[in-house]
Amino acid sequence: MKKLLKQFTLIVGIMVAIVIGANAQNFTGIATYQSSRKMGDFNIKGEGMTPEMQEQLKQRMQKQFQKEYTLKFNLTESLWSEVESLDGGPATVSSGGMMIKMSTGGGATYKNTAENQYLQETEVFSKPFLIDDALISRDWEITSETKKIGNYTAQKAIYTDIRERKMISFSNEGGDDSKDMEMVTDTLKVEAWYTPQIPVSQGPEEYWGLPGLILEVSNGTTSYLCTKVVLNPEDGVDIKPLKKGKMVTRKELEAIREEKTQEMMQKYSNGGDGNITIKIGGNE
DSSP: HHHHHHHHHHHHHHHHHHHHHHHHOEEEEOOOOOOOEEOOOOOOOOOOOOOHHHHHHHHHHHTOOOOEEEEEEEESSEEEEOOOOOOSSOOOETTTTEEEEEEOOOOEEETTEEEEEEEEEEETTEEEEEEEEEOOOOOOOEEEEEEEEEEEEEEEEEEEEEEEEEEEEEGGGOOOOOEEEEEEEEEEEEEEEETTTOOOOOOSTOOOOOEEEEEEEOSOOOOOOOEEEEOOOTTTOOOOOOOOEEOOOOOHHHHHHHHHHHHHHHHHTTTOOOOEEEEEEEEE
């Protein structure tokens, strides 16, 4: 009898493993996230820029960063996109004939961990581009700290992200227009909370590479928090690689941004039209 029971238990175990394995091939989900951003010491200097304008723009920007996103995923792919809203236009303030428009967001992002592929829709001065590059691996340090996020137990992981970017400043002190370019190094302390209960190596925006879905992540300034997860939805999950925009690599896009920014600064220093458009967002 014991021998028969042991054989029966083994057979049941094998059948369960087969069922789990079959279901895993079709494992999909949709996670919903809310974003937020710390404004810190917000300061834009320029002729005609009053303290009232700065405060108005800061408040509008704060609202701009409070958005909702969805992450569609399966075992190897994910598609990150912003949920459209009625108040999705750029933050705009004007005074003394000068108008400043501030838009946010880096566009939809597609990640394929099986093929090491990263695609992101973005814009440079209203022209669409599609970043087509390899996924960037992060040196995550997994800690023993855990907490509950919704119905899931999440574990903390951290890494330090060091990035360099070029910053252009210009002035017309003494009546002579001048522009300076300098390299600025940003050190971001990234903190993520992932759950092994959802076994996909995916997360918001550019984040991925942990043994479970990232439910919360913050780089000290911008944060994303998962508010809802639906696994294996009845209507299924449609994930397709992005195609919109001129295809470029990260380095190529950075060169284009630098060129267009210099053109904008030259136009402004030569009189321009008094309008400034600034875009914050994207990770490349």
